Amino acid sequence: MDLIDPELTLSQFEALPPEIVAPLCEATATDLRDWGQRLLDAVAGDDPDAIRRARHSLKGLCGNFGASAVMRCADGDLQSADARARFHECIEATIATILALAAPLIPQ
Amino acid sequence: MPGTPLTRYTVPTPVAIAIEPADSAAQIALLERRLARAEAARAAAEDLLEQKSRVLAAANTELTARKESLSTSLERRTRQLLDAQRVAGFGTMLWDIRSRQLELSPQVQVMIGLEPGSAVKTYRSLVRRLLREDRRRMLHWMNRELLAGLTNGRCERCEGRADQAQTGSCEESLREYRIEVRCPNGDVGDDVRSLCVMAQFQIDSQCRPVMIFVTVQDITRQVRADNEAATLRARELQRLQDLEKLNEELLIAREQADIANDAKSRFLAMMSHDIRTPLNGVIGMLSLFDESTLTAEQKRTLALVRSSGDQLRVLLNDIIDLARAEAGKLTLSPGPTNLVDVLTDGADFWRHLATEKSLSLEIVLARDTPCWIDADSVRLRQLIDNMLSNAIKYTSEGGVMLKTRVLPQRRLRIEVVDTGIGIPAHRRAELFTDFSQLNLLGSEPGGAGLGLAICQRIIEVMGGTLGVDDAGRGSCFWFEIPVAEIPVPKRVANPVVRSFAGPDGRTPRVLVAEDLATNRIVIEGCLRKLGCEVRVVEDGQQALTAVESGDAYDLVLMDMAMPVMDGPEATRRIRALQGALCDLPIIALTAFTRPEELAPMMAAGANDSVAKPIVIEDLYRAMSKALAFPVASGNAHRFINSSH
Structure with missing residues (x-):
């Protein structure tokens, strides 16, 4: 399964004014890391509301880029250290892929 | 010697x-x-x-x-x-045309009821041995057919030319004449014996007929068999006609039943719609209660009323679906569907219920699960929802797992495995009938028993199958459907970019309430492309404040789930404002797409909704609709859509 949907991501970027592509990438990276961590904290704290909230926000974020791999990890069991590590790796890989796709569209 | x-x-x-x-x-x-x-x-x-x-x-x-x-x-x-003649029921006769004398073989004599050696010398005496009703026919055959070919004792065809006769080429001499006649059968009571008589001329060297050689065959058994077969055929034909008549009656009865059923389905659907509309109003009004002012008892009562209202709405939706299925109007609207999204959305929706019961809810997707398929996403989600809700409802400990498996011949199997009470094998068939509740030991009553029956009908329309297996501990509900994997849908690379402009050249002012920075940037970018003035806030409270501040906004795009104050609450409060502000168009932004999921926002007073991820064309379409609607007096203006 691909990390993101490249066509959707590109069409998303291309539909926006070029000057906001870079801020969008930064915001995406920040949001993904932030809400990913919130989800892990909520799972660790066994807080169902917080888990639901975090998953919902991540879903909203990932939907912009078809980032189904992150969603798949988020929906899985995140109790073990291995699973949490994989989740982190998945988020970082997704961010890297989005940045790589966006790079040519960012005005110099 | x-x-x-x-x-x-x-x-x-x-x-x-x-x-x-x-x-x-x-x-x-x-x-x-x-x-x-x-x-x-x-x-x-x-x-x-x-x-x-x-x-x-x-x-x-x-x-x-x-x-x-x-x-x-x-x-x-x-x-x-x-x-041989006796065994074969076969005999011969020779009839001398000139002398009119007959010579019968013994077998023929037996056939016509004479003792062998009896004297039947003339043709007429032979004819008298036949049944009375066949005699005239036999004479007619003899005189008109057999002898008609002969004129003055000569072959009419060759007119007695010897050369033809000698070479045996005279067709008249070779032609066979045939008749079937009956005579009394002395052996078998009053039964008759059927005879097949075949005659052929024998001619002299001048092609003059001198003898008629006749074979007589006893065809009683054959005729009897033919008669019996004809009787059977007649009976069968009669039976067939009876069946056809019965079939026609059944068709008429079925048509009448269909008409009655249609009427019932229409009645049910209309009644359900008519009930659903005020029910939505009731449920919507319930959400307007400010719970902070209620006592604990009032809150419990309100929760009970809400729960009952939700159950009633689910039941009505099921009845409408069932009525539609029975009327054959359950149709699919296939299109590009992100299967992974449908599965995860479904799981997300039911996760809170699973969590409340301390159940785990996991999704396990097979590695080769297709991402994009051509399917009806709404119906697919309905199936997932039904199976997940059942699994959670009937499981008190352990968990529920949503799994996919890719089968040969482009079929996809989706399983919902639970650790619940399980279903005895002998009662599984009852699951798929309308209004079926198994009432198993340890199960909680609830629902109308329509869910799986509707699922089965949907899956049938999809060309798939639905079933349930024993999962060791609990049950495994599954369905298999044919799926066509499709490439990631191509999006319009350069969509037609439109913008809004008022008649005075003014552009609409849009307030966006969204807590996620990424989404704020995306929405703001889209709105700027559409020629809007944009102000972005991060939660419902800020949105309410912005509206109350007196800034003249033409539209609010409101996220549903936000910290501090969520979308439904902010919408309710805006609708409760005094003057024209309460009529401000509000469009909900949400990743939720099901009516039930959108219900709180719509009940709070949102005009419309746009699904996330935001697609500029969808946003434009919803905004066009909302902005074309006259807003409150004093702030009323229509925006004209123009392309450039």
Whole structure:
């Protein structure tokens, strides 16, 4: 399964004014890391509301880029250290892929 | 050789000879010599005669033996022929046309009820042996058909030309005439014997008919079999006609039943719609209660009313679906569907219920699960929801797992495995019938028992199958459907970019409430492309404040789930404002797409919704609709959509 949907991501970027592509990438990276961590904290704290909230926000974020791999990890069991590590790796890989796709569209 | 006299040859007596006295001695001598020669000749002749007699006798003996042999052979063959005729129920007749005499074989005599050797010499006497009702027909056949080809005793076709007859080319002589007649059958009570009579002319060298050779075959069994077969056919035909008549009656009854069923379905659907509309109003109004002002008892009562309202709405939706299915109007709207999204959305929706019951809810997707398929996403989600809700409802500990498996021949299997009470094998069939509740030990009552019946109908329309297996501990509900994997849908690379502009050249002012920075940037970018002025806030409270501040906004795009104050609450409060502000168009932004999920926002007063991820064309369409609607007086203006 691909990390993101490249066509959707590109069409998303291309539909926006070029000057906001870079801020969008930064915001995406920040949001993904932030809400990913919130989800892990909520799972660790066994807080169902917080888990639901975090998953919902991540879903909203990932939907912009078809980032189904992150969603798949988020929906899985995140109790073990291995699973949490994989989740982190998945988020970082997704961010890297989005940045790589966006790079040519960012005005110099 | 007995009975065969031989021909005897007798030598004639010597004649008297006159002798003269004068030369008597010489003459005597001469006579004696002559006599001696005559004696010798007679002896030789007698020898010859004796020899010939012996030869003739031998020849006679041989011929007699041959004749006897032939006669014996002929007798044997005649007997064989007669035996064969008897065994085959077959006989022959010869009718001499000139003498009008008949010669019947013994078998024919038996067939027509005569003792063998009885005298039936004429054709008319033969005809009298037949059943009365067949006699005229037989005579007619004889006179009109059999003899019609003959004129004045000659073959009409060749007119008696001998050459043709001799070469056997006269077709008239070769033609066969056939008739079936009946005669009393003395052997079997008053039954009749059926005979097939076939005749052929025998002609002389002048092509004149001299004889008619007739074969007679006993076809009683065949006719009886034919009659029985005809009777059976007639009965079968009658039965078929009866069945057709019954079928017609059934069709009419079915049409009437269908009409009644349609009427019932229409009635149900209309009633359900008519009930659902005010029910939505009731549920919507319930959400307007400010719970902070309620006592604990009032809150419990309110929760109960909300829960009952939700159950009633689910039941009504099920009834409408069932009525639609029964009316054959359950149709699919296939299109590009992100299967992974459908599965995760479904799981997300039910996760809170699972969490409340301390159940785990996991998704396990097979590695080769297709991402994009051509399917009806709404119906697919309905299936997932139904199966997940059932699994959670009937599981008190452990968890629920949503799994996918890719099968050969482009089929996808989706399983919902639970650790619940399980279902005995002998009761599984009941699961898929309308209004079926198994009431198993340990299960919680709830629902109308329509869910799986509706699922089955949807899956049937999809060309798939639905089933349930034992999962060791709990149950495994599954369905298999054909899926067509499709490439990631291509999006319009350069969509037609439109913008809003008022008649005075003013652009709409849009307030966006969204807590996620990424989404704020995306929405703001889209709105700028659409030519809007944008202000972005991060939660519902800020949105309410912005509206109350007196800034003239034409539209609010409101996220549903936000910190501090969520979208439904902010919308309710805006609708509660005084003056024109309460009519401000509000469009909900949400990743939720199901009516139930959107219900809180719509009940709070949102005009419309746009699904996330935001697609600029969808946003434009919803905004066009909302902005074309006249807003409150004093702030009313229509925006004209223009392309550039």
